[in-house]
Amino acid sequence: MGKKTEGLIGRLDDSCFAQAGECLTTLCQMIEEESGVKPSLNDLCEILVVSLQCCSDDLLADVHVQAVEKLTPKVAPHKKVVLTPGDILAVPRARGGYYFVIYITCNRFGDAYGIFEGHRQVPHVSSKWRPLPIKFPAYTGRAQVVSGRWRRIDHREDLLDLFPKSPEIYHSKAANPSNDRIGPYGSGETATGELRELTQSEASEIGLDREAYRQIMVPEQFEWHLRDTLG
Numbered sequence: 363m364g365k366k367t368e369g370l371i372g373r374l375d376d377s378c379f380a381q382a383g384e385c386l387t388t389l390c391q392m393i394e395e396e397s398g399v400k401p402s403l404n405d406l407c408e409i410l411v412v413s414l415q416c417c418s419d420d421l422l423a424d425v426h427v428q429a430v431e432k433l434t435p436k437v438a439p440h441k442k443v444v445l446t447p448g449d450i451l452a453v454p455r456a457r458g459g460y461y462f463v464i465y466i467t468c469n470r471f472g473d474a475y476g477i478f479e480g481h482r483q484v485p486h487v488s489s490k491w492r493p494l495p496i497k498f499p500a501y502t503g504r505a506q507v508v509s510g511r512w513r514r515i516d517h518r519e520d521l522l523d524l525f526p527k528s529p530e531i532y533h534s535k536a537a538n539p540s541n542d543r544i545g546p547y548g549s550g551e552t553a554t555g556e557l558r559e560l561t562q563s564e565a566s567e568i569g570l571d572r573e574a575y576r577q578i579m580v581p582e583q584f585e586w587h588l589r590d591t592l593g
Contacts, residue, residue: 383484407433443508445473448519451512452485453588459483461588462493464521467528469553472501472578476525481592485513495524496591498568500577501531502584512581528553531577532560534570 389409393401401409414427421427445465452460459481466474477500478493487493506512530550538544545559548570560568569575579587 403435403437407435443504445504445507445514446517448517448522449514450487450516450518450521451475451507452515453506453512453585455481456585456589460485461592462487463588464518464525466499466522466525469528471531471553473504474499474501474529475584476521477588477591479592485515487516491518493521495521498577499525499529500579500584500587501529502579502581504581506581506585530558532565532568532570532575533557534565534575536570 386406390401390406393405393409411430411433414421414430417427419426419428445468447465447467449465451463451465453463455461460483461481462478463475464478466476468474477496479496480493507514530552532548532550533541533544534548535544535546543549543557547562547565548560548568549557550560551557560570565571576583576587
């Protein structure tokens with residue numbers, strides 16, 4: 363992808379991508395209804411070429427549409443998933459669209475992810491994206507990244523500054539009544555095992571006073587957490 367194209371895509375809003383997705387979905391459904399089979403990626407490229415040639419000559423900025431003879435798909439080979447701090451992931455939303463999280467680090471608690479406010483219709487963010495963070499990161503695995511359900515869509519190390527470098531996990535006093543190391547309102551624990559007592563207001567903000575509180579989750583629970591937190 364050239365710099366000019368990257369710049370153009372970065373200036374587009376969600377509606378362009380949503381409209382393109384709807385058009386491609388409708389096209390593939392029509393092909394399946396008429397032929398009885400889903401199109402392959404190569405089939406879709408061939409159909410797009412023929413369709414382009416039916417369009418206005420000046421549709422594209424850099425080439426006459428009649429000169430387009432072939433579109434060649436490029437598919438990334440399956441690779442071992444390696445997450446790097448700053449990777450932005452798009453997580454599917456049950457009601458449509460995507461939530462966005464950032465990979466922070468991996469330690470003995472698991473993989474830490476920072477969560478951003480809101481959701482968008484398409485798994486794409488521009489270079490000018492300035493999201494608001496949810497205060498408390500969560501720990502989960504990376505199985506949904508390996509499966510491809512959670513898409514790695516960008517890398518933004520600058521957004522790591524919105525979250526702690528090694529997020530604490532929290533212990534409630536109710537779950538540890540006989541542990542003198544846990545403060546009266548709960549304690550935060552670092553990945554190196556250091557504990558600090560929480561204030562009453564901190565414990566309440568974190569949610570330690572609610573039985574449903576979790577900070578280390580399996581990926582499915584993490585998606586439920588995003589749903590309950592972000593809508």
